[in-house]
Amino acid sequence: MNHAAHHGPTTTRERPRPDDATRPAPVGIVIATRDRRASLAVTLRHLLALPERPEVLVVDNASTDGTRAMLAHDFPQVRVLALPFNRGALARTHGVRALDTPYVAFSDDDSWWAPGSLRAAARHLDAHPRLGLLSARTLVGPAGTADPLNDLLADSPLGTATDLPGTQVLGFLGCAAVARRTAYLDAGGYHPLLFFGAEETLLAYDLAARGWGVTHCPDVVAHHHPDPRPRTGRPAVVRRNELLTAWLRRPLPYALARTRALTADARRDPH
Structure with missing residues (x-):
């Protein structure tokens, strides 16, 4: 099953690969963005300061606000995948295909990962080979308020499994998830029919149908600063x-x- 047909991006800009002595964590980060260069810049400053030094890939959904120029000028160390038109959530799948890290964390252009969380996610994925995707605990806004979704996921009736960490779930927040790259691609990624908005549940169903575990692991933390408007x-x-x-x-x-x-x-x- 492969929902995410590849239509080919127009251009890519690669950052230099690190040598063995400075190799980053096994978790890369994919950010899908469109016309939100100011908030994207804030996100990138947080991600580039992480102690795990993850590889960061921005997939630009045909922005018209100067996003690509800003990235080239202010963040030359960040890889950019420029799509010829807006692919919605499928931009994440383009990003997963472009990365070669075994694990992929997803951020939006208004979210970032807490220091140490990507390392914790990698430990879970290393130790549990059936784990396909883990959902993080999400803290919202400058006050770090717990997202109500955290409790819903933690109280999932699916409970625990002996070969998985955390609580089994069939849903997650797209900007607070870390996936095993092979599992994500095996499930086909995000369905093209949904574009954006509540697109995560179908992917969780498809991962579970392929035998992959989807769990909520609250020791992995993402920060989300959505536009209040x-x-x-x-x-x-x-x-x-x-x-x-x-x-x-x-x-x-x-x-x-x-x-x-x-x-x-x-x-x-x-x-």
Whole structure:
């Protein structure tokens, strides 16, 4: 199964490979971005200061705000993969294919990893060969407020498995996940139909269907600083993708029930 057909980026800019004495951690970082150069610059400063010294790859979804020029001028040590048009979440799959690290951490252009967390994630992945993806604990904003999703994941009814760390889950936050590269590609990456918005659940389903473990490991921490302004149309996109996920992967009775529930939600939404 390979949802992410390769349409070919236009250009790439490679950073020099380190020698053996300064080899970075086995976790590389992929960032998908579009037209958010100011917040991307903040993210990169945090990521480049990590003690693990990860390789960082920015996949630019055809930005028009000078993102590529900013990267070339201010962050020449960062690899850039420039896509000819906006691929949404599929940009992450282009990034995974371009990296050759065994593990790939995902950041958005408004999120970064806590120092030491990538090392902790690598330890989990090294010690548990069936682990395909781990979901981190997410802290939001300057105050480091715990994301409500943390508790939902920690309380997952799937419980634990003897050959996996943490709690088994069937969901995660896209900017707070670390994947085994081979597992991600084996599952096909993000589905092209979903683009962006609640795209993670379908990937979690596909990883589990291929026998890979998906777990929540709260000792791995990501910081998320989302723009506080409301995103027009976001609730509708999330509902659409939740509905598509249900019909693509779940049994008919579940898909019908989810359709009724989401339709009722949409009718109550004033937006």
